[in-house]
Amino acid sequence: CTVIFTRMAMKDLHKPISILFCNLALSDLFTSFSGFWISMLFITNPDITIFGSRDMLAPYALYTMSILSTIYNLVSIGIERYLAVAESMRTRLRVARNHSIAVVLINWVLAFFLGCLPLMGWNCLHMEKNLSVLYSPFCVDYLIFIAIPNVVVAFIIPLFTYLRIIIILRKRKLRMKACGQATGTYKSAEIQVARTSIFIWLLALISYAPFFAGVIFDATNHQCHIDLYPGVYIFRNCTAMLITMNCLGNPIIYTLKVKTLGAKLKALKCLSTNRVRACTI
Secondary structure (H helix, E strand, C coil): CHHHHHHHHCHHHCCHHHHHHHHHHHHHHHHHHHHHHHHHHHHHCHHHHHHCCHHHHHHHHHHHHHHHHHHHHHHHHHHHHHHHHHCCHHHHHHHHHHHHHHHHHHHHHHHHHHHCCCCCCCCCCCCCCCECCCCCCCEHHHHHHHHHHHHHHHHHHHHHHHHHHHHHHHHHHHHHHHCCCCCHHHHHHHHHHHHHHHHHHHHHHHHHHHHHHHHHHHHHCCCCHHHHCCHHHHHHHHHHHHHHHHHHHHHHHHHHCCHHHHHHHHHHHHHHHHHHHHHHC
């Protein structure tokens, strides 16, 4: 909420990348909210989270939609950073803001459509066959359909974009070095991008790999719910906690780490105080 409020309040932060950052924070907010909703259902009625119920369709659908939106936003940020480095600054400023708004809308439409498929009928409420053990009443084939392509997208595209950014910065640094010019800026940028990309990969790996492993287990498991209780459900809760930690890690890596945002937040606070004093006078 701090990220969203600060980026929307400061006019000079209304840049293409800021739109993607703000949308990423919004996706993380929805993920945390839907996870809290599922937690409350687990506390009030644990059986419906184990054996499945129609009451779980809506929170699971919102949870899936939020996670997909987060993944698509992370991919979009990587692509935007690559285009910002590869393309000229003038071209980026002329077209990228409209493109960022369009990408945000496409991300949400795609995440909404895929996340709401169980609400449209792709569920196993009235079927004993192909029922997910971890995420009843979702079907196993739906989880595989959602998990495998998006895991590939979440890991392959950011890997390509950030490696390309590092390669471009290194080539420019070598070109400037050959011309006898200072290369300190490019060296600093290369180190920062490499460090950030490592953090992104580690955070995504720690957050989503256990969930993907749970989907694979779901597809290959032939035991009933009672035989797997409680160990496999503890594992499921841990995967949900890791995804929530990803929502906390994204603002740190992408936004709160930036010194200018902290300065803008402080300036916003001072601006608000000055306005109150002016109104009082």
